[in-house]
Amino acid sequence: MSTSAPAPVDARTPTGRPPVSGLDRYFRISERGSSIPREIRGGLATFFAMAYIIVLNPIILGSAVDKFGHHLDSGQLVTATAITAAFTTLLMGVIGNVPVALAAGLGVNTVVALQLAPKMSWPDAMGMVVLAGFAIMILVATGLRERVMSAVPLGLRKGIAIGIGLFIMLIGLVDSGFVSRIPDAAHTTVPLQLGTGGHLTGWPVLIFILGTLLTLGLIIRKVSGAILISIVSMTVLAVIIDAAASIPAAQWGLTVPKWPGNPVSSPDFGLVGKVSLFGGFHQVGILTGILFVFTVLLSCFFDAMGTILGVSDEAGLLDKKGDLPGMNKVLMIDGIATAAGGATSSSANTCFVESTAGVGEGARTGLASVVTGLMFVLALFLTPLATMVPAQAATPALVAVGFLILSGSIREIDWSDYTIAVPAFLTMVLMPFTYSITNGIGIGFLTFCLLRVAAGRWREVPVALYVVGAVFAFYYLMPALGLV
Secondary structure, X not given: OOOOOXXXXXXXXXXXXXXXXXXXXXXXXXXXXXXXXXXXXXXXXXHHHHOOHHXXXXXXXXXXOOOOXXXXXXXXXXXXXXXXXXXXXXXXXXXXXXXXXXXXXXXXXXXXXXXXXXXXXXXXXXXXXXXXXXXXXXXXXXXXXXXXXXXXXXXHHHHHHHHHHHHHHHHHHHXXXXXXXXXXXXXXXXXEEEOEOOEOOOHHHHHHHHHHHXXXXXXHOOXXXXXXXXHHHHHXXXXXXXXXXXXXXXXXXXXXXXXXXXXXXXXXXXXXXXXXXXXHHHHHOHHHHXXXXXXXXXXXXXXXXXXXXXXXXXXXXXXXXXXXXXXXXXXXXXXXXXXXXXXXXXXOEEEOOOHHHHXXXXXXXXXXXXXXXXXXXXXXXXXXXXXXXXXXXXXXXXXXHHHHHHHHHHHHOOOOOHHHHHHHHHHHHHHHHXXXXXXXXXXXXXXXXXXXXXXXXXXXXXXXXXXXXXXXXXXXXXXXXXXX
């Protein structure tokens, strides 16, 4: 009998590759040509690219008042924003298995703050968001979401996206004090002015200008996390200037940049569950309520699908037909995210295009989203740091995002076809000019239907758009008919 030691067992698979772990098998990391370290790096990159939303969402929602004059608490909004982003991003990672992160959507939060809340209470407004999420889930479950998506012409979809971009840019200019409203007492037809009294004055406005230049400069240089870097840098500068110059609190607005005594605190879940599903209908009526839900739905609808396909394409996850395997599962999670945002009063959550930052670092699976989600959990305990960021340091992000939306969409509109170019143009300009996303969408849909009929191309308009156009026409005629 031989006494030699047994030959070592080859720990490699029949393919010659090392055996994969359970984590690798679940997320299909090796199958997609990635690795655990790359997924971790990608998840961290995505978080730092989109962490600005923890600051920006509370500023947008917290600066608005509802019909009864109530503000949402800034600290509670930070908690709501972070916990919902954590939950929905973890869900996308574990169930959807794509490197797509979610958080409160820019654009839809302005709908909630500036269109819904002034007509009802905050719980009523958030109830509309929850209903929009339920509607999205139903559309996904029945397969109608993709059909409705294809019914709206590409040019009109891009017009909606650009309009939202211009709208949030204007909000950034107004919230920062770079642009201000001329009071009615001035008896002028000019509604807005530069700064105060037509002049830019004060340190806070300078912070905004420097932040905008820094943000755009970093974006041009393709620096990862450009928006977050700018917000942090300008907040530090604002703290220093405020301490040195003793600037009156009124010049900063709602948030004065002062270093908190304790940067770590327990999260405040006071807004979670503060929602009334149908209370808004009692405030504005059935038809207007339905249109509000429809507006929230549209704000999430097209942006999410475009983002999912764009990020997945960048990650090489699309099949030969340009489809994402398991797309309906991913879209269902997006619908859940919309409803979850309403349930926590953080506004509808949706997919973030900043996920491409993680893809650029090598992320190819949902493990990257799990890492991003866990970072949002950590952010729950840093509320004091988030609530010290002044609007002037955060709103340059709105200007930058508005530009990025416009630059990425405007070339895809067929400007030679006036039946689509005119509705797209009206959609994109009426959103900021009327301070209403609903008006932009409504006029765009109506104009598209009417111009196609006038051109003798009425057969090219899907029946669904005629129905939506008729609903908007009735909505605009309601005051004349004495129904509101």
